[in-house]
Amino acid sequence: MNKVSQEIMGLLGISLGLDQAYFKDFFEQNDSILRLNHYPPCQKPELTLGTGPHTDPTSLTILHQDQVGGLQVFADEKWHSVAPIPGAFVVNVGDTFMALTNGFYKSCLHRAVVNTETVRKSLAFFLCPKLERPVTPAAGLVNAENPRKYPDFTWAALLKFTQNHYRADMKTLVAFSKWVQEQESNNKLIP
Numbered sequence: 315m316n317k318v319s320q321e322i323m324g325l326l327g328i329s330l331g332l333d334q335a336y337f338k339d340f341f342e343q344n345d346s347i348l349r350l351n352h353y354p355p356c357q358k359p360e361l362t363l364g365t366g367p368h369t370d371p372t373s374l375t376i377l378h379q380d381q382v383g384g385l386q387v388f389a390d391e392k393w394h395s396v397a398p399i400p401g402a403f404v405v406n407v408g409d410t411f412m413a414l415t416n417g418f419y420k421s422c423l424h425r426a427v428v429n430t431e432t433v434r435k436s437l438a439f440f441l442c443p444k445l446e447r448p449v450t451p452a453a454g455l456v457n458a459e460n461p462r463k464y465p466d467f468t469w470a471a472l473l474k475f476t477q478n479h480y481r482a483d484m485k486t487l488v489a490f491s492k493w494v495q496e497q498e499s500n501n502k503l504i505p
């Protein structure tokens with residue numbers, strides 16, 4: 315998974331006019347996460363969600379879903395089911411990559427629904443930067459037409475924010491940026 319994600323990072327760098335090595339180098343050392351999601355059947359699936367609408371706070375997600383189906387992405391103002399394809403992964407951009415590209419790549423809003431019949435499982439690999447490495451956009455992606463959109467931060471701080479203060483949703487990066495700026499101005503007030 316690490317290797318696949320590095321290759322994708324090489325291609326994403328090229329797509330932005332950066333060197334192929336740019337994001338590969340950035341993520342060569344990483345504090346990535348592997349998570350198994352387990353969704354039991356539910357008698358009233360219309361009253362709940364397996365995973366509520368959110369963007370992944372991480373950088374890149376490589377998701378394997380079983381054949382049950384349940385993943386949905388939000389595009390063109392509606393939810394679309396992502397039908398499972400045997401042997402295929404679903405690849406999503408997350409908030410940290412959105413910040414690294416100064417908003418050129420957008421994180422993808424998604425959710426998972428449940429059903430009355432069948433257990434569903436998915437396995438997600440989340441590519442993340444090293445915990446303490448500053449997340450700052452590539453210089454070539456910031457200019458007068460595209461000013462800085464997000465403050466510098468560390469993955470450690472965003473992870474803590476989503477785990478301790480704020481449940482990841484569709485506005486995570488905006489809420490987090492505000493929180494970072496508040497913390498910085500509070501620190502300036504303390505002599």
Ligand SMILES: O=C(O)CCC(=O)C(=O)O
Nearest residue numbers: 351365379385426436438
């Ligand atoms: O189970 C799924 O298909 C989605 C899981 C997910 O969005 C997540 O783990 O962040």
Ligand SMILES: [Fe+2]
Nearest residue numbers: 368369370424
């Ligand atoms: Fe997710």
